[in-house]
Amino acid sequence: MARARVDMFGSSPGMGSALDVLVPDGLQPWDETAVAAHARDTDAHETALVTSCAERTFETRIFHPDGESPFGTHSLAGVAAHLVASGRLRPGSDPVARSTPDGLQRVWTDGHRVRVPFHGPAVHHGVSIGPGLVSRYADRAIESGVGRRFTLVRVDEDPRNLPAPDLRLMRESGLSDLTLFRWDRDRRHVSARVFAPGFGFPEDSGCLPAASALAVAVLSLDPASHGVPMVVTQVTARGTASVFDCVGSVVGGTADLEVAGKVWAVDRW
Structure with missing residues (x-):
């Protein structure tokens, strides 16, 4: 093999x-x-x-x-x-x-x-989560995505400077995933930390569908972003960084996006 x-x-x-x-x-x-x-x-x-x-x-x-x-x-x-x-x-x-x-x-x-x-129904609406998960930002939680929804919380600071959500509390709350993100409109840049224990990733280094969900969130929060490229960087407390170039639109409740990036060959055996 x-x-x-x-x-x-x-x-x-x-x-x-x-x-x-x-x-x-x-x-x-x-x-x-x-x-x-x-x-x-x-x-x-x-x-x-x-x-x-x-x-x-x-x-x-x-x-x-x-x-x-x-x-x-x-x-x-x-x-x-x-x-x-x-x-x-x-x-x-x-x-x-x-x-x-x-x-x-x-x-x-x-x-x-x-x-x-990514083409399909655009999901974007507020959702209630426990205040113990993201302290003062709990009232900013949304569900967003293309067909499949992710739970996102918009924050004001670098997500790396915030504590990771308690995975036990996430399980007890029925949350499979939780993403903290900051949108810098001037730089057209999203910085995000993705926690997805329900999908097997306590802290995800680079999630393609989460990048599409973040793009939908930005398009919904900032209508001027339609058709304008943006960069999504998913970071971790371990110092890793994954980069996604996203562009697209949401029209009539339908998302039409393209997410691009690079895959590196590391080893063969």
Whole structure:
């Protein structure tokens, strides 16, 4: 089985979300137990097992240390970039796609740069959360996203200077995720910290769907941002930084966005 590690969206190699990509060799069967063991033992944030790969489409199963995950969008860009860079998928001007029971998830990549479209119902409305999670900012909580909603809280300072929310309180509140973000309109820049224990990430180094949710939030809070590029930087207390270039609009309740970034090849074994 071929194994590789990529860094998704880091400002430089090692600064983003680490993903291990496992690709079985030809006719050799893969062992689910061994894949799950790898996911438990690795220091990568996720392990993606490529179960099918031909022409311009692929299928994956995603594993975390505590088991298999039903969520494949987080790893979409990393897997696609690796498969194109390693010659397993044909590059070209058209996107490649991850095949899912709900349809195709498309991504354009040359093996390093990636561009992912998000199109669907725009979610943006206020939500109530416990004041113990984000102290004085609890009344600013919103749900935002493209189809799938994320819980976001707009703050006034660098999110790295704020305490992380209590993960136990998040579980007790039924919150799978919570993102603290600051929007700098003059610089057209979002700085965010993403906490997603419900998705297997106590603090997420680089989340593609969260970046799209942050873009929807900015478009809803600042209508002048429609069609104007913005940068979303997801930071952590560990000093990492993932960078997403976002542009799009929300019209008639429908979001039409493109989120772009870079995937770095880190290692193969």
